[in-house]
Amino acid sequence: MRIRETAGWVAGLHPFSESDWVATLYTEAQGKVQAIAKGARRSRRRFGGRLDLLNRCLFRLVEKETTSLLRLEEADLLASYQGMKGDLDRLLGGMQMLETACLLAPEGESQQAVSAVLEEGFSRIEDGTLPLDRVPGVLMKIVSLEGYHPEFGHCLDCGRIPRREDRPWGLIAARGGVRCPSCGIDGESVAPADLLFFASGGEGAGLSLAELSRLSPPTPGAIDVVRKYVRALTGKEIRSAGLRWTG
């Protein structure tokens, strides 16, 4: 039996038995893990509301040799993000970040860099210093940090650089890039303005969230570029990216 303490976020709760939840956690030390929270369903007092979706906690996890499922022994609340949860648009922004991180994290590996992005992203959504239309840039930053850095700055085939006035380009997710209209859009179409947004910082791990916040905003379709790219990488959907914020 091994006990490990790590900070992280509650990414999901699923009934396991009449009295227990299985919690999906995104942790700094091990990435996405699943842990059984004994007694959490039977008594609200057991975890006292700390196991709410998106909460940041210090988790105490017990590893057993007989099962791959961890046991959640304790969760100390570090942040509950009431400002983010109090508004549907902000809530969606936070969910999209956490879901993207969960979908791409390799199991059992330390996730310091992405955790730092989530921590800063959540607090910036909370205090309003990250405009929500810049969230797709944060998602692409997470994608890049996980090692799936896309190349949106030029055409895969002829090398041409996107211009704002171009017709839509084609997203060739399997090749990690895009193709210009002259080379043929063989895939999902992307607005050149979104490619310029991602290429000027959002696509890369380079820009800080403060710098991202100051970029001129992409089109409302930018979230779909991330959604389609992540779908091509993982075969799974960022479910919260299918919902639309209103402003």
Ligand SMILES: [Zn+2]
């Ligand atoms: Zn081309």
